Amino acid sequence: MKILVFVETAEGKVKKTSVEAVAYARSMGGDVVALALGEADKSELESLGKYGASKVLHDPDNRLSHGIIQAYASALSKAIQEEQADILVMAGSTLGTPVAARVAARIGAGIATNIVSIPEVAAGEMKLKKSIYTGKAFAWITLSSAKKVIVIKKNAATIQEVGASVPVTAFQSGVTDGDFGTRITSTEKATGEILLPEANIVVSGGRGMKGPENWGMLEELAKTLHAATGCSKPVSDMGWRPHHEHVGQTGVKVAPQLYIAVGISGAIQHLAGVNSSKYIVVINKDPEAPFFKAADYGIVGDAFEIIPKLTEAIKAAK
Numbered sequence: 001m002k003i004l005v006f007v008e009t010a011e012g013k014v015k016k017t018s019v020e021a022v023a024y025a026r027s028m029g030g031d032v033v034a035l036a037l038g039e040a041d042k043s044e045l046e047s048l049g050k051y052g053a054s055k056v057l058h059d060p061d062n063r064l065s066h067g068i069i070q071a072y073a074s075a076l077s078k079a080i081q082e083e084q085a086d087i088l089v090m091a092g093s094t095l096g097t098p099v100a101a102r103v104a105a106r107i108g109a110g111i112a113t114n115i116v117s118i119p120e121v122a123a124g125e126m127k128l129k130k131s132i133y134t135g136k137a138f139a140w141i142t143l144s145s146a147k148k149v150i151v152i153k154k155n156a157a158t159i160q161e162v163g164a165s166v167p168v169t170a171f172q173s174g175v176t177d178g179d180f181g182t183r184i185t186s187t188e189k190a191t192g193e194i195l196l197p198e199a200n201i202v203v204s205g206g207r208g209m210k211g212p213e214n215w216g217m218l219e220e221l222a223k224t225l226h227a228a229t230g231c232s233k234p235v236s237d238m239g240w241r242p243h244h245e246h247v248g249q250t251g252v253k254v255a256p257q258l259y260i261a262v263g264i265s266g267a268i269q270h271l272a273g274v275n276s277s278k279y280i281v282v283i284n285k286d287p288e289a290p291f292f293k294a295a296d297y298g299i300v301g302d303a304f305e306i307i308p309k310l311t312e313a314i315k316a317a318k
């Protein structure tokens with residue numbers, strides 16, 4: 001069984017979710033080939049060998065650095081054909097998921113998205129566990145097609161070193177001007193040192209923070225923990241925080257190791273964006289706040305008293 005893994009990069013760095021995709025493919029068994037497109041750091045690509053890739057392909061064509069879905073779908077379809085891969089594995093994202101759908105249509109593969117664990121294989125069928133209803137339930141689906149496309153959710157696999165770095169092999173994706181029907185005319189980088197969707201720790205604030213002038217204490221806590229900052233929808237709607245920090249069903253879906261929710265009530269639409277977090281800590285002055293039901297740890301009290309003390313305690317512990 002040969003598995004091709006699509007590796008997403010951001011400013012040349014391999015995304016953690018793509019390292020997870022390599023680890024996921026390795027856990028399935030078989031030969032794992034990773035493919036990166038556009039700008040990518042050579043040493044980062046080589047290190048994918050440590051997580052299970054036996055070969056790393058790279059097409060540095062700079063036109064492939066800008067997330068043009070159609071072009072990525074063409075390049076991946078060609079790689080699947082040339083490598084004679086049976087399965088394509090990739091991390092779900094605003095880029096990865098639509099690319100996966102296009103590739104599946106092109107190569108006539110069955111596709112499974114939002115997959116949360118390693119598949120079971122029996123009698124030629126692959127059984128996969130899929131997260132549905134924004135993480136509130138699971139469905140088991142089977143893929144019986146010869147070619148398969150699997151799109152995984154964050155934290156679907158554990159990243160661990162199993163081997164050594166491998167050399168990077170040049171790949172000609174053969175994309176043409178016809179693959180670039182969409183053109184990005186300008187981009188605006190989100191502010192903040194740590195990208196919210198990629199963060200290991202998120203400190204998030206809600207309407208309980210009373211106003212934008214009080215965010216300094218959350219930023220200080222986030223800085224101390226090397227965390228990204230997030231917020232609830234009303235907070236970004238009121239312009240207290242930028243929209244790219246809005247977490248939830250209609251915002252960013254996060255899956256950090258630790259999500260700290262401060263002054264957020266825990267409405268179902270907010271929980272939909274955080275329920276893949278490993279640990280949730282809730283700080284709220286209302287003991288009946290719904291968020292406590294989803295929390296691993298909770299502090300009932302006034303955020304304005306707790307946050308500075310918590311930050312000081314963490315600094316002291318460090």
Ligand SMILES: Cc1cc2nc3c(=O)[nH]c(=O)nc-3n(C[C@H](O)[C@H](O)[C@H](O)COP(=O)(O)OP(=O)(O)OC[C@H]3O[C@@H](n4cnc5c(N)ncnc54)[C@H](O)[C@@H]3O)c2cc1C
Binds near residue numbers: 205263264301302
């Ligand atoms: C279609 C739809 C989509 C939506 N999508 C999203 C989404 O993606 N993300 C999202 O977040 N919301 C979303 N919402 C809104 C959602 O329903 C809630 O209204 C919103 O999450 C509430 O935000 P909040 O918890 O910050 O505010 P509130 O509900 O006002 O809660 C504030 C909390 O702060 C606590 N508090 C107050 N003062 C303090 C203090 N001093 N110390 C500690 N705690 C304090 C209060 O006890 C309260 O629990 C959506 C709604 C709809 C209808």
